[in-house]
Amino acid sequence: MSHIVDIRDLRIEATVRPPGEKSKQITIVDGVSYQIESGKVLGLIGESGAGKSTIGLAAMAYGRGSVEITGGEVLVKGTNILEGGVAALHELRGQTITYVAQSAAAAFNPAKQLMTQVTEAALAHGLMSKAEAEARAVSLFKQLGLPNPETIGSRYPHQVSGGQLQRVMTAMALCPKPELIIFDEPTTALDVTTQIDVLAAIKRAIRDTGVAAIYITHDLAVVAQISDDIMVLRHGKTVEYGTTDAIINHPKEDYTTALVNVRSIEHAEAEPTPEFLLQAQNITARYQGAEFDVLRDVSVEVARGQTLAIVGESGSGKSTLARVITGLLPAAQGALSFDGRTLSRDLAGRSREDLRELQMIYQMADVAMNPRQTVGTIIGRPLAFYFGLKGEEKRRRVQELLDLIEMGSGFMDRYPAELSGGQKQRVCIARALAADPKLIICDEVTSALDPLVAHGILKLLLKLQAEKGLAYLFITHDLAAVTAIADSIAVMYQGKLQRYGPKSQVLSPPFDDYTDLLLSSVPQMRLGWLEDVIETRKMESAGN
Amino acid sequence: MIRIPLAAVIGLFLTSTYFLVAIFAPYIAPYGMAEIVGDVWEPMSIEHWLGTDNIGRDLLTRMIYGARTTIAVATFATLVSFVIGSVLGFTAAVFGGWVDQALSRFVDLIMSIPSLIFALVVLSVMPVTLPVLILVMGLLDSTRVYRLSRAVAVDIYVMDYVEAAKLRGEGRGWIIFRELLPNALSPLVAEMGLRFIFMVLTISTLSFLGLGVQPPNAEWGLIVKENKDGIVYGIGAALWPALSIATLAISVNLVADWVLTRTTSLKGGRE
Structure with missing residues (x-):
């Protein structure tokens, strides 16, 4: 078997401790299985809370905070690492499997030079001498298209741009010659024009080094450019798992279809008016x-x-x-x-x-x-402030506004913390509408x-x-x-x-x-888009 | 039904006991406050549960009346310091500019003088009465509250919901009391527990030094002062006030912790 990682029937639980209540176990990942062959890229995609980062990190048997792997097997090159103990995991992490985090700015130690941090894992594991590691880092910098590859290592994290820092982190992950890299939303925090360069650099590096990768993102169009297989996740379960071509061009599940077609709203341009x-x-x-x-x-x-x-x-x-x-x-x-x-x-x-x-x-x-105000207060305030509405009349108008933003009843007395991201934004829209702008x-x-x-x-x-x-x-x-x-x-x-x-x-x-x-x-949302763009565009991003 | 954690139950029980004792002191105390009822430093007995003090007054009675003075002074001084400190702190944060500069530099000036020394100086030129004590302690301590509430308010003031209120055209009163204050309460309540205890310590220290509560009134620091010589002879009368201060400090902070976790819960502080 040439599988680097073979995850079978993974189950992950977390302990949550809501204030004032007893702590309880919740299941965040249930029955997920995937395999990655050497040199292949698996894209994990899903909305926030889908468990994609958790599943990605499970490949090195790591759980953030109170997250625990409670079921299934994680086979790395045929060995179940869940049974191996801490020493074995220590060997594995930063050597066989490395990690690239979302926010490069937060992941680097601001007090150390980039070179020290890039070579740290390789040196800590005794894989190469300092000179070798530094030579490798420089060649990786070159490969990833960083400016001044010879000297950029002596800079500090704040002295390079966000896009560059993300590529330096990729170099850090590649330095110990790993067999698998986990990319956790590496381009999400970047500008769209910078994202494309980082994406291209990552793709080239993966191809040149033959490393396998897990690429985690919420953007299907991005993952389509880089992965061989895609797994669509929702609420900790697999929705669809297949080759990139199959997922993008022939999605089977409704949820996947919705994701593929998400950018298809059409709005006909209104007539220009001088008013x-x-x-x-x-x-x-x-x-x-x-x-x-x-x-x-x-x-x-x-x-x-x-x-x-x-x-x-x-x-x-x-x-x-x-x-x-x-x-x-x-x-x-x-x-x-x-x-x-x-x-x-x-x-x-x-x-x-x-x-x-x-x-x-x-x-x-x-x-x-304001986290201390209910939805009713938040939407009701402009009504009271601008129109002097009070009591029952105000409540009725708030309910009308809630209907208008398609939220219905039952939200009036909730606090913002009890709403989902989309609902919060809808309440903000309702608050704006309340003023009749x-x-x-x-x-x-x-x-x-x-x-x-x-x-x-x-x-x-x-x-x-x-x-x-x-x-x-x-x-x-x-x-x-x-x-x-x-x-x-x-x-x-x-x-x-x-x-x-x-x-x-x-x-x-x-x-x-x-x-x-x-x-x-x-x-x-099409295969091969990245290559086309890199070839045909006229100028490079300023953040590059 | 709200479930209260055990630590909070203990805190609530002890704190409320202390406060009830303080409020109903004349009804609970077995003897009069300054009544001489026995010999000097009698040991514990059925008549005198904690024994008697350096001039033969019942120590339990002294402790109960002491609680009344100590807790009353500390409570009112805390209130003074919080009202003045937080109002000025919020004002500085909301107005900014020269108002903030003037207030903050003045507070820095006051804080650069050790507050106990400052209190001693002020009290040595003023008549030492309870209102004066409360005012002096409250004003000096309000500098700390000012610092905290200004820092918290500056953080909250840049939030988008405050900006939204400004864009709506809300006045400063609404912004301070409806947008800032409810969100600043958690750290302020936690601080309040701490400051209350510092107040207890300050009033005790002042009385011990002779510039706080004057005899024959009872006050915990004063009781320590009156009975400190007994320690040399193995008489522990001076240790009772120390024990009271310690238990009061712990129980008040248990309550403050509980209030803090409740107010920071996800539902905006209400369950």
Whole structure:
């Protein structure tokens, strides 16, 4: 048998200790089996809570926190490592099997040079001498396409970019010449334009070294580029397990089909209209104490009842634009007008009517709601504040809003902690709707959500727009969401507008180099996409 | 039915016992507070459960009246320090800018002087009455509460839900009392248990040094002072107040811990 890892009927349980209650066992993985041959890549995919990281880590018999493997077998090269004891596991980890974590920035020790950390495992296991390990590290840096491979090892983690750090971690995993690497969402925290380079580097390294890998992600389009087999997981159970081709092109289960088709919302572009709801003219802004402008001469308009999407990678100034429009960061120069009247640059100078008609929804719904208030209080406050509703009348209106966001009854007295991620975001939408606004600023509202949940939120936003004639300023780095929802698009790059116009116009050639990079970097749900892009694109990511 | 952990039950029982004793002291105490009922330092007996003190007063009676003074002073001083400290701390966090600078630097100034020395200086020029004691201790201790509540509030103030409230146009009152305060309660309650005990220690120390509660009133620190000479002769009268302070400290903190776990539970503090 050439299986590196053969996992049979895995069962994993965790002990949870809710405050004030007795601790209890919950099953987080049940009856999962998979095999990996040498040189092959298995993709584990599922939404958060599906148990994908837990299953991946089980390949080295590791459980985080109070997680325990309570059933099944984990055979590594034919030996059941669950029976081997700690010393055997110590031999295995960092030598036969290595690990690449999601957040490279949090996984590196900031006080040590990169080289020390990359060679640490190889030296600790006595696999090679220091000189050998360093030579190997340099050759890996070269292989992974890192700049200055000879000297980058002497830098500290904060001195390289996020994309580079993720590749350094891949080099760290490859250094002891392992037979299997576990990649736990290695590109999730990266910008879309950086992700593609890291992805390509990882794929090349896997091919060149012939190492086997487990690739964990929530993005099916990403995993399709890199793996040979895919296992779709949900609630700790296997939904579907097969070759990449079979899963992507011929999914059998409904859940898999939904995942494959998740990016298929179509939204016909509305007719351009000269009737603007919000106009921002020549906005220039900088943060207090900073020595450069985060926004430079940006002018955008949002038409009544339509959606303007603002796209760009992190640091492009798109969220700052939202802060300027809301008045949280008063613009240094430029003018704002809303619904035909001038809007004060400063929050303090705006009327209650201005505030009411311009609402905002945040990226992290968790922190956008006061954890000590119930859903009823959260949604009811704008009703009381702007319209003076009280008692029964307010309660009825809150219930109407809950119906509108498709949540029904029974949520009124719950606390945010008792809601799922998608429900939290829906409550935030309801809170914005409660003010009966004309424009809602959506700041990355779908990027913290699982694809299927995000899909639901986008559909809800479209439905509300059709029913209530809302205008959206939709800020995102996810171009798939943009195609799904926008009428016009503004591409931002380094604080300036790079490209701006109706959706059809912005998304059709000829492209400038940056827009081309951004558009081509969005993973597509087809095999071989990665190779095509790397060959044809015009410029490399700044984070590279 | 709420299930209370054993540690909290013990804490609640002891704490409430101490407080009840303090409140109903005149009804519980077997003798008058300053009544001389026997010989000097009599041993424990049926008439005098803890024996008598250095001038022949019943020690149990002294302890009970001592609890009244000590706990009352500590409680009110804690309240003073929390009200002043947290209101100023939240104000500094919400207003920021020069308000924050002025308050924080002033607090730094006060904190740079050892608070016991500071209290001694103030009390030596002022008439030592209970309200003055409470005020002096409360004000000095409010600097610590200020520091904590400002730090907690600054953390909460940058949360998106506070920003959402600002965008809604909410006034500062709403932001302080509805958005900040409920989320800052957990660390403040935990701190309150600790500060209460420091108050007990401070008032005892002051009385021991002669600048706190004045005889013939009873106070635990004062009882230690009055009976400290007995220790040389193997008479343990001075140890009873020490034991009381220790048990009170532990039980109050058991209660504070329990409140803390309850308020940090997922359901927003209500079950």
